[in-house]
Each structure stands twice: as C-alpha cells, then as structure tokens.
Amino acid sequence: MLKDKTIVLGVCGGIAAYKAVELLRLIKKAGANVRVVMTQSALEFVGETTFRVLSENDVCTGLFNSKESSVRHIEWASEADAVVIAPATANIIGKMANGIADDALSTMMMAVTSKVMICPSMNTYMYENRAVQRNIDILEQDGFFILEPGTGELACKTSGAGRLPDPVLIFDRLVKLFYPKDLKGKKILVSAGPTREAIDPVRYISNHSSGKMGYAVAEAAEKRGGVVTLVSGPVSLSPPIGVDVIKIESAKQMADEIIKNMDDADIIIKVAAVADYRPSASHDKKIKKNGNLTASISIELTENPDILKMVGERKKERQFLAGFAAETQNLDVYALKKMEKKNLDLIVGNIVGVKGSGFEADTNKVKFFFRDGTTHDLPLMDKAKVAHKILDHISARVISS
Numbered sequence: 001m002l003k004d005k006t007i008v009l010g011v012c013g014g015i016a017a018y019k020a021v022e023l024l025r026l027i028k029k030a031g032a033n034v035r036v037v038m039t040q041s042a043l044e045f046v047g048e049t050t051f052r053v054l055s056e057n058d059v060c061t062g063l064f065n066s067k068e069s070s071v072r073h074i075e076w077a078s079e080a081d082a083v084v085i086a087p088a089t090a091n092i093i094g095k096m097a098n099g100i101a102d103d104a105l106s107t108m109m110m111a112v113t114s115k116v117m118i119c120p121s122m123n124t125y126m127y128e129n130r131a132v133q134r135n136i137d138i139l140e141q142d143g144f145f146i147l148e149p150g151t152g153e154l155a156c157k158t159s160g161a162g163r164l165p166d167p168v169l170i171f172d173r174l175v176k177l178f179y180p181k182d183l184k185g186k187k188i189l190v191s192a193g194p195t196r197e198a199i200d201p202v203r204y205i206s207n208h209s210s211g212k213m214g215y216a217v218a219e220a221a222e223k224r225g226g227v228v229t230l231v232s233g234p235v236s237l238s239p240p241i242g243v244d245v246i247k248i249e250s251a252k253q254m255a256d257e258i259i260k261n262m263d264d265a266d267i268i269i270k271v272a273a274v275a276d277y278r279p280s281a282s283h284d285k286k287i288k289k290n291g292n293l294t295a296s297i298s299i300e301l302t303e304n305p306d307i308l309k310m311v312g313e314r315k316k317e318r319q320f321l322a323g324f325a326a327e328t329q330n331l332d333v334y335a336l337k338k339m340e341k342k343n344l345d346l347i348v349g350n351i352v353g354v355k356g357s358g359f360e361a362d363t364n365k366v367k368f369f370f371r372d373g374t375t376h377d378l379p380l381m382d383k384a385k386v387a388h389k390i391l392d393h394i395s396a397r398v399i400s401s
C-alpha cells in the first residue's frame with residue numbers, strides 16, 4: 001500500500017522522538033519516499049543527521065533554511081500522499097486546532113490536503129488537560145485521524161495515558177489510511193487455524209493449518225473498516241491489529257464461540273480447518289508406552305459438529321456466509337456440494353497438495369463459487385491478496401443488496 005507513496009513524517013519535541021526513527025525505517029522498508037519535518041524542540045531529542053541518512057532526503061527543520069527552495073514546506077505539503085506526526089506534542093496539536101502557523105511543521109500543515117494521522121504523546125496530566133482534549137476533539141472534527149496514545153509508565157515517572165504507541169502499531173494504522181472503507185461498521189466474524197482434539201494431556205489430533213489465510217482475511221476486513229472478531233485455533237501468528245481475537249483449542253470450543261457470536265455478524269467467513277473427528281474419550285493422564293513393539297493400540301473417534309452447517313441452518317437473510325473447501329481433486333464438484341449442504345453464499349475452493357497453495361504456504365490458489373452460479377478462478381497469489389479479492393466480491397454483493 002505504501003509503495004512509491006510520499007509520506008511526510010512530522011517529528012515534535014518529546015522524549016518519544018527516538019521512536020520516530022524506527023517508524024521512518026518501517027515506512028521506508030515498505031517502499032515509500034519519506035520526507036521528515038522536525039520542530040526545533042525535536043532537534044533537542046534526536047539529531048537531524050539520523051533522519052537525513054535514513055530517509056535519504058533532506059530534513060526540513062525551518063522555513064527559511066532550505067538550499068533548494070524557500071517554499072519547500074508548500075511543495076512537501078502538496079506532494080504528500082499522507083502525513084504522520086509522531087510524536088505530536090500539546091504544542092503542535094494546539095497550533096493545528098487553532099490555525100497557528102509559526103514554524104515549518106505548523107505552516108506546512110496549513111497547506112496539507114492529504115490524509116493526516118496525529119499521534120499525541122506527552123505527560124498524562126498534559127494529555128488529560130482540558131485544552132489539549134478540546135484541541136484533539138477539534139482536530140478529529142476537522143477530519144484528522146488521531147491515534148490514541150498508549151498507557152503505562154512515562155519518561156517523567158508518572159503512569160497513565162500519553163505513551164507514543166509502538167512504531168509497528170503506528171505503521172499499521174498509517175497503512176490502514178490507504179484502504180477503501182467499503183466495509184465500514186460491518187460486523188465480520190472469521191474463523192482461522194486448526195483445531196486440536198485431545199488424546200491425552202500431551203497429545204492431540206490436528207492438521208497443518210497455520211492460520212495464515214484466516215488471519216489475512218481478518219486483517220484485510222479490519223483495514224477496510226470492518227469490526228472484526230476472529231475465532232482462532234492455536235497458531236503462532238501475532239493477532240491482527242484492531243481485531244478482537246478469541247482463542248480456542250477444540251472444534252467443540254470453536255462451535256460454541258461461533259454460535260455465540262454469529263447473530264451480530266453481517267458477514268461470516270469460515271476459513272478454519274476444523275478437525276472432522278475427535279477421540280471419543282480423552283485420557284486425563286498421559287498414556288504410557290507398554291514397550292511391546294508388536295502390539296497395536298487404537299483410538300476410537302467420534303465425528304465433530306459441522307460448525308459451518310450449523311451456521312448455515314441458523315443464518316438470517318441479511319447475513320452473508322462464506323466457507324472454504326480444501327480439496328486435492330474434483331474441486332468444482334466437492335466445493336459445490338459443500339455450498340449446497342451448508343447453505344453458503346460463497347465457497348472458496350482451495351487447491352491443496354500442490355506447491356505454494358493451501359496449508360502453511362504464503363500464497364494460495366483459489367476459485368470462488370457463488371450461490372448465483374458465478375465463478376471466479378484466480379491465479380496463485382499472496383494470501384493477503386486472496387483475502388482482499390474475497391472481500392471485494394463480498395463487499396460488492398453485501399453493499400448492493
């Protein structure tokens with residue numbers, strides 16, 4: 001999303017100014033051209049050289065000290081695809097809310113027409129000060145995106161709100177600014193990952209699902225404005241930012257959580273690879289080996305509830321229900337059968353067992369089958385891209401209905 005975009009990073013004078021260096025690196029790594037504007041107070045905390053070297057651009061520290069142009073702040077404002085101010089002090093917030101332009105950053109902000117994200121960071125009492133809160137409200141009403149500060153111990157030894165969020169979080173929210181908000185306010189329930197069916201306290205039956213596909217769907221839906229709940233089996237992925245994650249282990253627990261959360265949902269997308277069977281009895285003590293290499297032991301299995309089928313039976317007219325079908329062969333036949341049996345609006349047929357597609361891979365090869373008979377066969381692509389393709393189609397159907 002940030003590739004070849006021009007991002008202006010405004011840095012103000014706060015102890016958190018050092019975190020702006022890491023933020024700059026993340027934005028550069030995403031392929032953007034970054035221009036840094038520093039206030040005079042910011043220069044007291046971090047050197048201009050650091051930002052110049054890492055941004056590979058001149059740093060703007062004043063209105064009149066550019067060798068190239070005396071209207072650089074106007075050029076930078078007009079060429080910006082987005083501006084992020086991190087950390088934003090009470091001073092810049094006050095100036096922007098009240099139309100004051102008396103240095104390079106505040107003057108440039110007067111001319112900015114792009115998306116702007118402001119990341120307040122200061123002492124808790126300053127942050128809670130009525131004037132500061134009033135100014136933040138004004139900036140929000142003016143259409144600026146305010147990233148709430150984190151809470152915790154601050155450099156001034158007080159504890160409370162005012163910490164500049166982690167650069168990874170700021171970066172993620174900056175990227176979000178660039179996505180369409182076609183799913184704004186839509187409640188989206190996603191399932192991801194495998195389930196684990198306990199044999200005894202240390203062993204289980206499961207599958208190779210890494211959660212990558214389901215997490216990509218949840219993340220993409222959140223970026224597009226959805227209010228996302230993700231019911232996730234055990235995976236080693238970080239929770240997608242802004243998504244409410246409910247962790248479960250077994251198919252039974254997944255069924256409980258999906259049924260509990262489905263009534264509220266506008267869109268339900270079941271990506272999880274649910275174990276079809278569980279051991280009929282789970283031992284409460286570890287099963288010990290008996291040392292007899294010729295004897296066999298058996299585990300009796302019981303079928304798990306088909307969660308998607310249960311959801312299909314309960315779903316209301318206004319709800320859109322999508323499932324996945326992981327198949328090694330006869331994709332069309334099996335996928336269409338599942339769509340019918342589980343009362344789905346969409347089934348994403350997923351080719352598994354080939355390199356680069358399905359379980360654990362970063363890419364996926366899928367084909368969409370809609371209830372109205374339309375199909376879309378996609379080439380192999382990143383799971384993030386597959387997720388957005390799924391949402392493009394669902395959004396077109398949900399919004400137009």
Ligand code: PMT
Nearest residue numbers: 209210211212213273274306307308323324326350359360
């Ligand atoms: O997690 P990754 O490593 O990224 O891999 C992604 C994936 C291959 C797991 C994913 O893309 C995928 O194809 N998920 C569905 C896998 C599957 O188990 O398909 P299925 O044909 O068994 O089930 C069909 C549908 O019914 C699925 O939506 C499944 O969530 C649902 N189901 C299945 C069994 C069951 N007891 N309850 C269910 O809800």
